[in-house]
Structure formats: C-alpha cells, structure tokens
Amino acid sequence: xxxxxxxxxxxxxxxxxxxxxxxxxxxxxxxxxxxxxxxxxxxxxxxxxxxxxxxxxxxxxxxxxxxxxxxxxxxxxxxxxxxxxxxxxxxxxxxxxxxxxxxxxxxxxxxxxxxxxxxxxxxxxxxxxxxxxxxxxxxxxxxxxxxxxxxxxxxxxxxxxxxxxxxxxxxxxxxxxxxxxxxxxxxxxxxxxxxxxxxxxxxxxxxxxxxxxxxxxxxxxxxxxxxxxxxxxxxxxxxxxxxxxxxxxxxxxxxxxxxxxxxxxxxxxxxxxxxxxxxxxxxxxxxxxxxxxxxxxxxxxxxxxxxxxxxxxxxxxxxxxxxxxxxxxxxxxxxxxxxxxxxxxxxxxxxxxxxxxxxxxxxxxxxxxx
Amino acid sequence: xxxxxxxxxxxxxxxxxxxxxxxxxxxxxxxxxxxxxxxxxxxxxxxxxxxxxxxxxxxxxxxxxxxxxxxxxxxxxxxxxxxxxxxxxxxxxxxxxxxxxxxxxxxxxxxxxxxxxxxxxxxxxxxxxxxxxxxxxxxxxxxxxxxxxxxxxxxxxxxxxxxxxxxxxxxxxxxxxxxxxxxxxxxxxxxxxxxxxxxxxxxxxxxxxxxxxxxxxxxxxxxxxxxxxxxxxxxxxxxx
Numbered sequence: 001x002x003x004x005x006x007x008x009x010x011x012x013x014x015x016x017x018x019x020x021x022x023x024x025x026x027x028x029x030x031x032x033x034x035x036x037x038x039x040x041x042x043x044x045x046x047x048x049x050x051x052x053x054x055x056x057x058x059x060x061x062x063x064x065x066x067x068x069x070x071x072x073x074x075x076x077x078x079x080x081x082x083x084x085x086x087x088x089x090x091x092x093x094x095x096x097x098x099x100x101x102x103x104x105x106x107x108x109x110x111x112x113x114x115x116x117x118x119x120x121x122x123x124x125x126x127x128x129x130x131x132x133x134x135x136x137x138x139x140x141x142x143x144x145x146x147x148x149x150x151x152x153x154x155x156x157x158x159x160x161x162x163x164x165x166x167x168x169x170x171x172x173x174x175x176x177x178x179x180x181x182x183x184x185x186x187x188x189x190x191x192x193x194x195x196x197x198x199x200x201x202x203x204x205x206x207x208x209x210x211x212x213x214x215x216x217x218x219x220x221x222x223x224x225x226x227x228x229x230x231x232x233x234x235x236x237x238x239x240x241x242x243x244x245x246x247x248x249x250x251x252x253x254x255x256x257x258x259x260x261x262x263x264x265x266x267x268x269x270x271x272x273x274x275x276x277x278x279x280x281x282x283x284x285x286x287x288x289x290x291x292x293x294x295x296x297x298x299x300x301x302x303x304x305x306x307x308x309x310x311x312x313x314x315x316x317x318x319x320x321x322x323x324x325x326x327x328x329x330x331x332x333x334x335x336x337x338x339x340x341x342x343x344x345x346x347x348x349x350x351x352x353x354x355x356x357x358x359x360x361x362x363x364x365x366x367x368x369x370x
Numbered sequence: 371x372x373x374x375x376x377x378x379x380x381x382x383x384x385x386x387x388x389x390x391x392x393x394x395x396x397x398x399x400x401x402x403x404x405x406x407x408x409x410x411x412x413x414x415x416x417x418x419x420x421x422x423x424x425x426x427x428x429x430x431x432x433x434x435x436x437x438x439x440x441x442x443x444x445x446x447x448x449x450x451x452x453x454x455x456x457x458x459x460x461x462x463x464x465x466x467x468x469x470x471x472x473x474x475x476x477x478x479x480x481x482x483x484x485x486x487x488x489x490x491x492x493x494x495x496x497x498x499x500x501x502x503x504x505x506x507x508x509x510x511x512x513x514x515x516x517x518x519x520x521x522x523x524x525x526x527x528x529x530x531x532x533x534x535x536x537x538x539x540x541x542x543x544x545x546x547x548x549x550x551x552x553x554x555x556x557x558x559x560x561x562x563x564x565x566x567x568x569x570x571x572x573x574x575x576x577x578x579x580x581x582x583x584x585x586x587x588x589x590x591x592x593x594x595x596x597x598x599x600x601x602x603x604x605x606x607x608x609x610x
Contacts, residue, residue: 028564028567028568031568031596066540068539069539092536093540094536095529095532096529098488098529098533101485102485102488102489102492158525158528159525186564188564189561189564189565190561232596
C-alpha cells in the first residue's frame with residue numbers, strides 16, 4: 001500500500017489535471033509522520049534518479065529538519081545527492097530572520113550548494129515563488145516537471161491562516177510544472193476543520209494511528225506501559241485514495257519502526273474491520289443479512305417472465321426447439337394474429353450472470369503497474 | 371567512587387552509561403514534564419551533576435526563570451557538585467532571567483527579549499573551542515515561566531525554542547527544557563505542550579503514583595527515548 005502511494009506520486013498527473021497530492025497525518029500518540037515522510041522522500045528520489053518518474057527533480061521545503069539531515073538521509077540510503085535533481089528550501093535554520101537582526105553570518109556547509117534560505121516563512125507569496133523558482137531551476141529550459149515535498153505544514157499554520165496555506169498548496173497542485181506534492185501534518189495541533197480542509201486538497205491521505213488505543217486515567221499501570229511502548233514501535237497506517245473516476249479506496253497496513261527505517265506489513269486479520277469501516281455510520285442498515293440475500297435471490301425480475309403463467313426461462317440467446325414450434329404455429333394461423341401481435345411490444349432481457357453483484361463497476365485494471 | 375556503580379536506571383534510560391560516547395545527549399532535545407503533585411526539578415539537578423562530572427569536559431548554559439543561582443548552588447552542593455567552581459572554570463554559564471519582564475501589551479518587545487536571549491546563548495556557545503561545542507547542554511528552567519516573562523506570547527516562545535532546536539543541529543549541543551504538563555491539560559487544545567513533545571526526542575515525564583500518595587515514594591518517572599541511536603524506543607519506569 002505504501003508502494004501504491006509512492007507509485008502514484010511517481011506517475012504524476014495527466015495534462016490539464018491537478019498534480020496528485022499526499023497528506024500524511026500523525027499525532028503524538030503515533031508520531032511516525034516524519035519517518036513516513038522520509039520513506040516517501042527516499043522512494044520518490046530513487047524513482048527520479050532512475051528516470052522512472054514523471055518529475056525530473058524534487059524540491060524539499062524543510063521546516064522541521066535541517067537540510068543537512070535530508071542530505072545525510074539520502075546518502076545513507078545510497079542515493080547520489082547533487083543539485084541537478086534536488087533542491088532544498090531551508091525554512092529551518094533562520095525562518096524568522098533573527099540571524100539578520102543579530103548580524104550572524106552563516107557558515108558554509110555542504111548543504112548550502114543544494115539549499116536556499118527562506119528568511120521569512122510568514123510571507124507565503126514569497127515562499128510559493130521560491131519553491132517554483134527552485135523547481136524551474138531544476139528543470140531548466142526544457143519542458144519538464146518537478147515534485148514538491150513539505151516536511152511540516154503544521155509549522156506553516158503557526159504563522160499563516162488555513163486559507164493562505166491551502167491557497168499555496170492548491171496553487172502548487174495546479175501549477176503545470178508540478179508533477180506531485182506531499183506534505184506532513186500533525187493533526188492534534190489543529191482544529192478538525194483545518195485537517196479536513198487539507199484532506200480535501202489532497203488526492204491521497206495517509207493517517208497514522210496507534211496500534212493500541214490510548215487509555216486515559218490509568219497512569220503507571222504496567223500493562224498500560226507495555227501497550228504504550230508498543231505504540232512507539234509500530235502503528236497503523238491507513239491510506240485513502242481518491243480515484244479519477246471519483247471512487248474512494250481505503251487500505252490499511254501496519255508499520256514498524258526500526259533503526260534502518262520503517263517497514264510496512266499487510267494487516268491479515270482485520271480485513272473485515274476495514275470493510276466495515278468503509279460503510280458510513282448511519283441509523284439504518286446498509287448491508288443484507290443472509291435471509292435477506294436468499295429472499296432477494298428468489299425475486300423474479302419483471303423482464304424475466306412473460307406473465308403468462310409459463311415456467312420461467314432465462315433467454316440465453318439460443319432458441320430452443322419448443323420455441324421454434326410455437327413460432328411456426330403462430331405464423332400458420334394467419335394475418336389476423338399477426339395484426340393482434342403488432343399492437344404488443346416485446347422486451348428481451350439478457351442477464352449476464354447470476355453472480356454479478358449490483359453496482360459492481362470496479363475497474364480490474366486499477367492495480368496495473370505498467 | 372566508581373562512576374559505573376553510581377549510575378541509576380534514569381542514567382541507563384538516557385544512555386548515559388554508554389562509555390563510547392563522550393556525552394550521549396549531544397544533538398538531542400530533551401523535554402522534562404512534571405505536575406504540581408510530582409515535581410521533576412530533581413531531573414535537571416541530576417543532569418547537571420552528570421554533565422559536570424570531573425571526567426567530562428561538558429559545558430552547561432543554564433537559563434533560569436524559576437530560581438536564583440544560590441538555589442541551584444545549594445542543591446548541587448548536596449549532590450557533590452560545586453557550581454561556583456564550575457562557573458569560574460567556564461563550565462557552567464548561568465543566565466539569571468528572573469528579572470526579565472517584557473513590557474505588557476507589546477508583543478514585539480517580547481520577541482526582542484527572546485531574540486536577545488537567543489543571541490546570548492548562541493554567542494556563549496560559538497566562542498567555545500570547536501571540540502567543546504557538541505558538549506554543551508542548554509537547560510531552561512522553566513518554559514512556562516518563560517511564557518509568563520514574554521507576557522503569554524506563546525508563538526514567540528515556540529519560535530525561540532525552534533531556534534534553540536536549530537542550535538542542536540548547527541553545533542551538536544543538547545537542549546533540555548522543563549515544563550509543567552498540568553498547566554496546559556485544562557485547555558481545550560493543549561497545542562503548546564504538544565508542540566514541545568513533537569520537538570523533543572527524549573521525553574521524561576514525572577507523575578504521581580497510580581495508587582496515590584506514599585510516604586517513601588514520591589512518584590514515578592517515565593522515559594520515552596526516541597533517539598535513533600537506540601535500536602528501538604525505550605520506555606522505563608522508576609520510583610523516586
């Protein structure tokens with residue numbers, strides 16, 4: 001499932017379409033957001049370097065971690081870091097211009113060849129133009145696209161309104177040179193409506209939840225502590241995809257945090273729970289019981305019988321011998337019956353399969369990775 | 371006295387028993403959380419003592435909003451550490467912020483006050499020899515009083531903490547802060563304390579015992595160590 005997310009970002013958007021956008025949401029109870037962000041960043045970087053992605057470069061907007069961190073992260077994963085395919089907008093080192101006020105000179109670091117400083121993260125217009133400028137610098141004069149990764153939108157929301165931030169994200173998504181975009185949000189730092197707005201802006205939402213639900217009011221219980229410890233070693237990773245045809249698909253995996261990074265494993269025993277989660281919580285039942293399914297199977301559809309008391313026959317396109325005889329009899333009786341018959345209509349109903357579930361229009365080719 | 375024998379569970383939880391690293395907290399951000407029922411100032415005192423041990427060359431930059439120098443000197447003397455000597459030897463830098471009071475009604479002045487505090491800390495670290503910069507621990511006691519001094523300008527306090535976090539990346543120093551969790555627990559959205567928890571790699575939480583008050587045990591300590599140098603995240607508990 002995590003691979004599906006990375007492939008979607010890799011493939012980018014079609015001409016005239018908004019770039020695919022991934023929102024990663026975590027919370028203090030399951031604080032793996034930066035790990036997932038780093039994982040997606042690494043995967044997308046691999047695709048870019050291998051020439052398999054729509055985008056030819058990546059702009060990382062670093063609020064929470066230093067540019068050096070990202071350079072070291074990519075190097076540790078065996079990725080060749082150079083300014084030809086990656087640029088970092090440094091919103092971490094001096095985000096509010098304090099160093100200018102103190103006349104502090106920045107020491108040159110290796111990351112400085114790849115990174116540009118942003119000295120006022122509160123100016124979102126300047127931030128947007130800096131991101132686009134860095135991206136265009138990667139592409140050059142050729143026609144191409146770049147991807148954008150914002151490591152912490154929560155930090156942007158500390159200094160700007162949700163409308164300004166969503167305007168920036170939306171502008172990036174609709175920019176014709178942006179191939180894909182992904183960002184991280186700490187959901188418990190904001191009101192629900194803020195998270196909702198950002199979810200609407202994204203085509204994929206990856207939510208991180210604790211493996212064990214946190215219990216309130218039971219401090220110090222040893223069993224509770226071991227559950228808490230589990231919550232900081234692994235978590236639930238749930239992704240919601242909005243497809244082009246408008247359908248929404250939800251998938252769930254488990255993630256495990258290890259020294260080398262994070263690993264994703266499928267959830268085997270909880271598929272039933274996931275399917276139940278797909279249904280909205282309403283006061284009436286949307287599913288059929290077994291008895292109701294049996295009764296439904298017995299219902300004769302209007303076009304499956306002629307209303308003349310004859311046994312039900314499903315017309316499969318081939319005429320039976322008995323039908324041929326009936327037709328000959330009709331023809332031989334003459335014009336009078338034919339005249340009577342012209343006043344009546346005939347509806348021919350072809351049923352494809354008794355096994356087909358209603359509203360089943362899943363595209364079987366959705367999972368193809370060509 | 372053998373240092374290894376004097377190490378306790380808290381030291382092991384923080385990785386202070388690892389002899390291979392000169393100061394295991396280098397580059398780390400530590401948040402100490404306590405409440406009225408169970409204070410965690412002793413954790414700061416313990417870290418000062420460990421950091422200023424004779425075998426090390428660590429330096430502490432202590433930003434005090436809660437108590438004057440004499441208080442910490444008295445407490446650390448009982449633990450066998452002479453802060454006056456350490457201050458004279460340029461191993462303990464004490465910034466007395468008790469009298470800091472930003473003018474009311476002008477948030478810009480609060481920002482100026484915090485910017486100048488940041489400048490002081492940065493200058494103190496930058497003039498040290500290069501090999502000592504990663505052995506510096508910046509301690510702040512405590513953040514809630516810093517907010518009071520800044521007239522409730524929490525955003526500027528978070529900006530200040532962000533710049534201190536950037537110091538840990540730039541110099542490899544460590545940052546230890548103390549805050550009171552129960553101040554924020556009654557608010558609708560305790561975002562300030564959550565912001566600090568997100569910043570921290572090591573969270574040390576002091577809470578009362580689940581069973582209630584006891585004569586000999588004052589509370590319990592939970593250490594959540596997210597530092598990547600550990601194979602997995604550790605959770606330890608001890609009575610105090």
